[in-house]
Amino acid sequence: MAGYLIGFLVLAAGLAALTSMQRARRSRDAAADKAHSRPIYHGLNAAIWTGVPAFVFLIVWLMGQNSIINSLVLASFPGADALSGAEKSLLISEIRQVAAGNIFKEPTPEILAAVDHLKSLQSIAVWMMVAVVAAAASIGAFFGYRVIESRFRARHSVERSVTWFMMFSSLVAILTTGGIVASLLYEALQFFARVPVTEFLFGLRWEPQIALRPDQVAGLGAFGMVPVLFGTFAISALAMAVSVPVGILSAVYLTEYAGERFRAVVKPLLEILAGIPTVVYGFFAVLTVAPIVRSLGLSLGLEAAPNSALAAGGVMGVMLIPFISSLSDDAFAAVPRAMRDGSYALGATKGETIRKVLLPAALPGIVGGVLLALSRAVGETMIVVMAAGLIARMTVNPFEAVTTVTVQIVTLLIGDSEFDNPKTLAAFALGLVLFLITLGLNLIALRTVRKYREKY
Amino acid sequence: MNMLTDAAVEQKLHSTSNEAAIKMRGKDVTVHYNGKQALFGVNLDVPEQQVTALIGPSGCGKSTFLRSLNRMNDTIEGCRVGGEITLDGDDVYDPRIDVVELRARVGMVFQKPNPFPKSIYENVAYGPRIHGIARNKSELDQIVESSLEKAALWSEVKDRLNEPGTGLSGGQQQRLCIARAIAVSPEVILMDEPCSALDPIATAKVEELIDELRENYTIVIVTHSMQQAARVSQRTAMFHLGYLVEEGATDKMFTNPDDKRTQDYITGRFG
Amino acid sequence: MNMLTDAAVEQKLHSTSNEAAIKMRGKDVTVHYNGKQALFGVNLDVPEQQVTALIGPSGCGKSTFLRSLNRMNDTIEGCRVGGEITLDGDDVYDPRIDVVELRARVGMVFQKPNPFPKSIYENVAYGPRIHGIARNKSELDQIVESSLEKAALWSEVKDRLNEPGTGLSGGQQQRLCIARAIAVSPEVILMDEPCSALDPIATAKVEELIDELRENYTIVIVTHSMQQAARVSQRTAMFHLGYLVEEGATDKMFTNPDDKRTQDYITGRFG
Amino acid sequence: MAAQAITGHVDWKSDAMQARRRARYAADRRLQIYGMVAIFFALGFLAILVGTLSFTGYRAFVQTTATVEIDLSQADIDRGDLMGANWRNIVRDALRQQVGDIPRSDQRDYFNIFTSSAPFLVRDKVIADPDLLDGTARFSIPLSDPLDQLAKGQINPDLPENQRRVNDRQIEYFNQLQAKGLIAQPFNWGLFFNADSRFPELAGLAGAISGSFWALLVCFVISFPVGIAAAIYLEEFAPKNRLTDIIEININNLAAVPSVVFGLLGLAVFLGWFGLPRSAPLVGGMCLALMTLPTLIIVTRASLKSVPSSIREAALGIGASKHEAILHHILPLSMPTIMTGTIIGLAQALGETAPLLLVGMNAFITSPPAGIFEASTALPTQIYIWADSPERGFVARTSAAILVLLAFLVVMNAIAIFLRQRFERRW
Amino acid sequence: AARDQIKIVGSSTVFPYSQATAEEYANKTGNPAPVVESTGTGGGFKVFCGGVGPDFADITGASRAIKESEVKLCADNGVTDITEALIGYDGLSVAVSRANETDFDLSEEQIFKALAAELPDGNGGFVANPNKKWSDVDESLPATDIIAFGPPPTSGTRDAFVELVMHDGCADLPGMAELKSADEDKWEEVCSRMRQDGPFVEAGENDNLIVQRLEADPNSVGIFGYSFLYENSDKLKAVKIEGVAPTFDTIADASYPVSRPIFFYVKNAHRDVIPGMSDFLAEYMSDEALGPDGYLAERGLTPLSDEKREEVQKAVLEGKKFGS
C-alpha cells in the first residue's frame, strides 16, 4: 500500500506541477509587469508543497501505525492487561501470524476475534492513511496553487527548500560522528564501571581471560591496553616503512620521469592495490607472506613467530602504497610549475629539482598524506585480524607477533564470551580509544595539509 | 620615488651602440607546439652587454623565442624547436651540449616572481651549491652577498637571510629571483615580463637594476609595455603572429619604425 | 582590417554630450576585501547610452568598482561594499532588490572570454531561457539571431549554431559572450578588459561593436589601454590606489587632465 | 676561484666541473632507478597476489559431474505432488544402474560419490519441466567434493587409505564411471548461479552477488544524493563559521575512521535503536553509505572547485541565480568526476568486510535475497565464511570468489578510469 | 513484520551443524531456508535473549552451557521458556603436518609443560615456562621448537582445551594437589594460563588458516576442531593424547579425552509463531541428522549415545522448559 501511496504522491506532485505551471503561465501573460519566476518554478513549488509534507506524513504514519494498532488490538484482548511486555509481544506476533495465514495450532476463539479486530483495524488504518496522506497532498497542492501570481517569488521558495535539503545532508556527517560516539560510549562506560580507567589506559598486561562458565576456573583477566596500542603502532610503523618510501618514489617516478603512456597504464594498476579488499590481503599475508617472513627471520637467527608483525605490517604497507603515492602525486602536482622552471633555469638536473625543490615544497602535503595513511593503518582491520597475532606483547622484534586494537575488537565481539563480560565490553572501550586516536591523527593531518595549501 | 625622468630615458636611448659583439644569435628559428607552429623563421641577434627588448601583442611568440634561447622549451611536452640558435658561436641545440651548463650560462627570470619556499639565503645559494661553484661556506656566503648586492636587495634583507623568500614583497621577490640567477655567474640573463606582476615603485627599482646589470651581462627582456622597452633597452625586436616584424635600435624603432604594424602597435592602434 | 581611423576617433570624442541622463550612480562607494580596503569613497556617474571607460594602473580598483555595479562582488567571500549605488535611482544594495533581476538588467562581459561549454545557440539562449523571456522556440530563435547579429557574429556562426562555443577563436568567443549578455536585453553592459586576451583584429572588431552598442545600451568598460579608452569611450574615469583620481569627458581627460597622476599615467610615466 | 665566481667567470669546461656534472647526472639516474624499483615492487606484489589466487582458484571454475540417465516414466510419481515423491529412491535406483551390482556394504560409499543433494536437484529440474516425466532424461549430477578433488588431482590415490577422504572402493567406482564416459568437467556455472551451500560442489555466489548488489544499491541511493547535496552546500553556500568548520573536520575525519567502527555504529544504532532487521542488505548498505559518504563529499567538492570560476561568473553575470548556475553549469561539468568518485567509493564499499561482519551479513543463506529487507551475505563476507569451512573444495572456491570479487572491482575501476579519461576537461 | 524464515545465531562451533540441517530442511520441505549466522556464543545469546517476537532469533547455538547472567537477561526480556538441547560432542584435535617425521604421542602433562605460562619450580614456587623445544619437556620428544597454534582466549574452544587438557595435565604435576587445597585461585591461575612468550600462538577463529599454516611449517602443531583434521587427513596427522588418536569412534566413546559438549537453545515461544520451526526442529532431531550415521556425524559431530539422544529428542520436540 505504501508503495502505491508513494507512487500516488509522485503523480500528484507531477499533476500539481503541471497545473501550477499552466496557471503561472496564464497569470504571467495577464500581468502587466514582468513575472518574477518562470512557470517551472511555480510548478516545482507546488510539487514540493504537494509531495514533501505528505511524504513526511506517510513515513511518520508508517512508523507509528504498527505499534498503535498493536496496542489497540491488545487493549481489546481479554486479559491482556495482565500480561508482561514479552507476552504481549508474543501474543501480537501470534495474532499477526494467524492473520497472515500461518497457523501452527488451532487458534483460540479469543485469538480469532483479535485477528478479526486486527484485520479491521488494518484496513481502517490503510484507508485512514490514504485519506490523511491524500488530504495532506491536496492541502499542499492547494496552497502551492493558490500562491501563484506573477510577483510571487516561487524561485526563492524552491531554492530555499533545496538549500534546506542540502544543509540537512551536510549535517549527516555530524550525526554519524554523534552516532559513533554514542554507540561506543554507553558500553565503554559499562566497561569502565568494571575495570578502572587508569588500569585500562596504563596497564601493561592485556590478557582478557575470564571464566566462561561458573564452574570453570581460569586466570584473572588483565585489561591494560598499552601493549595492544603498542602492537597497533608497531604494525603501523612497519606498514609505513614499506609504503612511505615506495609510495613517494613511485609518485616521483610517475609524475616526473614516466612518459604519458607508462603513466596511463601503471597508475590505474597501482590503484588496484588500494581497491583490493583487505580480506584478500589478509589471506595473502597469512598464507604466502608469513611463512616466508618466518623462515627469513629464522635464517637471520632471530626469534620468529608464524604470525609476525612484519608479515601483517608489510602487506598492509603494500596496500597503502597507492594511497601515499596518489597523495604525493597531488602534492607534487600542486607545486607550481614556476618552481620547476625556476630550478631548471638555474641549470639543475631533474633529480636535483625533485630532491631539493619539489620534495621540500611538497613535504607538508606528503606529510599530511602520510598521517592520513597512518590513521588508516591504525584502523585497518581485516589484514590484522587474519595475519597479526592475538597475544599482546611489547617487542621490537618485527619477526614476533603482536596484536592490535582492531584485532581485539573483532575477536572480542565475535568470541564466545557473554555480553556483560568485560571481555566483550572491552571491545567498545577499545573502539572508543581507536576513534579518538584516529581523530587526533586526522586533526593533525588536516592542519598540516591546510597550512600548506595556503602557502603558494 | 625612483621613477626615471624623461631626460634619463632620452640619454639611454642614445647610448645604444650597434657595433657590440653578438652574444647569441637565432637563425631561422621555428617552434611548434604539438604540431601547431608558434614561431616562423625568426632571425635575431642579441648583442653582448646590451639590453634587447622583445615586444609585440599577446601570443605573438615573445616568450616562446625567449625560452628557446636557453632550451627551457625542452621542459614543455610537445614543443619542437627548429633552425639554429648559437651562444658564442656554439649551437645550443647540439646534442653534445650540456643543458645544465647552458642554463647556468644563460639564466632566466620569470614573469611571476618564483622564489623557492626556502630561506632567502638558500634561494640564492641553491645555484652555486648544485653547480659546486663555491668551495666552502665562506665563499658561498660571499657569492650570496655579492649577488644580493648586485640585485640591489642586500641592504633590505641582510638582517633576515634566514627568513623565507616567499615572505618578501613582490618587488623584493623579483629582485631575489634576479639575485638567484646572477649567483651562478651567467653570461646572459633572459627576463620574461619581469615587472608585469609588480607595482610601479617596484617596477622602477627593477628597471634601474636592469640598467646596472647591463654592464656585466647580456640581457634579453620581454615586455608588454612599450614605455618600459623604451626606458630600459638599447635594441628592440617586434614580434607579430609568430613572425619577427622588425628589429633595430630602440630609439629608431620608437621614433621611426619601418613597418606599419610596429607603428600601429607602439601608437596603441592595437594590442 | 576594420581598424578605426584617427579621424573616426576624433569624431567620436566630440560627440560626447554631458547632458545625458544618469543611468547608474556611485556615491561614496567603498569596498573592503576581508577588511582590506580596496576602494575609497568613489563618486561616479554613469551616463545613459554612453561608453564610460575606467582606467588606471593595475590593482587600482577598476574591476572592483565595476563588479560592485551589478553586485558580482556578492559572490566573493569577505567582500563588503559601502556607500550607495543606484540604477535609475533605485539602490541596488537594497535588501528587497532581487540580484537576479539586477544582473539581468546590468549584464557583464569578462576579461577572458568565458563561453559555456555548450553549443553556440545554447550559450546565447541560456539567458532568455532562465528569465523566461521567450515564450516559444521561434521567439527564442529570433532572440538568438538578433543578439548574435548585434554582436556582429551572426554571419560567422549562422551555419554552425550547434557547434560548441568553446571551439570559436578568442575574438569570436568574446563577441559570443557579448551576444549572450545582450540576449537578456540588459540596460547596462559592464565590460572588464574585454579585449585584453584578444589579437588586434579581434580587438578592432569588438571596439567597433561597442561603438554600435552605445546606441541602445549604457556601457562601462575597464581597459588597460589608454588608446582603447580614447577610441571607444565618451567619458573616462581614472583610478589610482583605490581612489577615483579624476573623471570627465574623454577628450578632455586625454588632452588636458586636471590631475598630475592622470597626466603621468596617460603619457606612460608609470603603469 | 671564489673571486672569479663573483666576477662572473666560471670555467664550465674544466675537468672538475665536467666530473661534477657527470656525477650529478648519475645521481639523477639513480633516483629514476629507485622510482622504477618502487613501482615494480608494487606491481610485482600485485602480480604475485593475483598469480597465487589464480593458481589456487582456477580449479573451482570447473566442476566434475556424472551424467546419469533416469527413466522417470517408470518411476512411481504422483504428478499432482511432485514434492512428495520419493526422489531419494528414484535417484538411487538410477545411480545403482550405472555400475551393475553393488554389495550392500558398498552402497553407502558408492552413493557418497555423488552430491548428497542429487535427489533434490533432480526433483527441482522435474518441477521446472514436468515433461521430463514422460521418458528418459539425462541429468548431470555433480560429484561430491572428495571425488571432485580426486578428479582434479588434488587427492593422491596412492596414499594409504586412511590418509585420504576417498576410500579405495570409491576410487574403484569412480574409475568405472569414468571408463563408461559418464564423468565430465564442464564449466562451473553453479559458481555464479547457485546460492551458498554446505556442499562445496553446490555452493555458489549468487546469494553473495545479489546481496552485494542490494547493499550497494542502498549505499548508492543514500550516499549519492546526500553526498552531492552536502558537497554543494559546503562548497558553494555554507558561510565560513564554526559550524561549517566542525562539519568539515568531521567529514575529513569520517573518511579515515576505521571501517570496523562503522560496524559498531550499525550494530548499536541501526540494529539496536532503529530495530532494523539483522543481516539485511538494508543495514549493511546503510553502514557502507555512511562510510562512502565522506569520500564522496570530498571528491565532489574537489570537482566543484575545479570548475573554473569564470563559468560561475558567466552564469551569474547574465542573471542566473546561484542555484541555477550550479544546476545548469557547474554540476554538469563536474559530473564525470563525481561519477568517477562514486564508482571508486562503491568499489571500496564492495570490498569492505568488517562492518558487514558486525551487522550480521555473514550468515549462511541458501537462497539469494529478493530485496533489501531479506537476510543475505555479501561477496567479501561470503569469502570470509568459505575460508572458514573445513571442506577441501572451499579452498579453491574461496580463491575463486576472491577472483570474482576482484573482477568486479577491476571492472568498476575500469569504468571509472574510462569516464575520467573520456570526460577529462582542460580549461 | 511477519517473518517466514527461521533465524539461528550463535557459536561458530555449532554453525556448520546448523548450516547442514538448515540446508537439508530447506531441500526437503521446499520452505525458505533458515538464516544461520555465526556470532559467537555470547553474541548469540545477546541476540537470542533480546526479546520475543519476529525481530529476535529463534535458536542459538552454544559451545558451552548458558550462563546465569544470560538466563537472567533472557528472563528480563521475557524469554522465559527455552529448551536446551545437547546435540553431541565436538572433538578437539591436536595435529601436525604429515611432513613432520615424529609420531607425536603426548600426555596431558607434557602438553601442559609445553604450553603453560608458568610451571612449578619444585620448591613450591613458580617460574615462567622455560621450555623452548619439545625435548626440553621430555627427552623422548624430538628436539624441535615448540610452536602450537590454538584458539584465542575469547573462544569457547580455548576454554574447553584449557579445562580438558591443561587442567588435567596441571593436576598431575607434583605439588599441585596441595596447592589446590591451599590456594584455589592460584591453582586456577597457574593451570589456566597459556604461555604468551611465543611458542603458543593464538591463531584466531579461522581453523582453515591453522591447517594451512601447519602445512607451511611442519614443525608446528595445531589445536582445532576435529572436522578440519578429518577433511585434511592427507596433509595432517593426529597427535595422540594419552595414547589415543581422535577418530569418530574414540571421540564418541569418550576414550579420546578432548571433546566438549555442544548445545543449542530454542525459544519455545516462537514455535507457534515462526513458520516451520517445528519441522526444522524435527529435522534437527531426526536420527538421519543426529544419529550415529547421520549427516551431522559426517561433518564431525560426535553423536550422543542412543538413550541420551532419545532423551534430547523428546525434550526438544516437546519443548521441555529449561531449568525445570
Ligand SMILES: Nc1ncnc2c1ncn2[C@@H]1O[C@H](COP(=O)(O)OP(=O)(O)OP(=O)(O)O)[C@@H](O)[C@H]1O
Ligand atoms: N605550452 C604551450 N603549448 C601549446 N601552445 C603554446 C604553449 N605556449 C605557448 N603556446 C602558443 O604559442 C603562441 C605563442 O605564445 P607565447 O607564450 O610565446 O606568446 P607571448 O608573446 O609570450 O604572449 P604573452 O604576451 O601573452 O606572454 C601562442 O599562440 C600560444 O597559444
Ligand SMILES: Nc1ncnc2c1ncn2[C@@H]1O[C@H](COP(=O)(O)OP(=O)(O)OP(=O)(O)O)[C@@H](O)[C@H]1O
Ligand atoms: N578577491 C579579492 N580578495 C582580496 N583582495 C582583492 C580581491 N580582488 C581584488 N583585490 C584587491 O583589491 C585591489 C583592487 O583590485 P582590482 O581587481 O579591482 O584592480 P584592477 O584595477 O582591476 O587591476 P587589474 O588592472 O590588474 O585588473 C587590489 O589591491 C587587489 O589586490
Ligand SMILES: [Mg+2]
Ligand atoms: Mg609570454
Ligand SMILES: [Mg+2]
Ligand atoms: Mg581588473
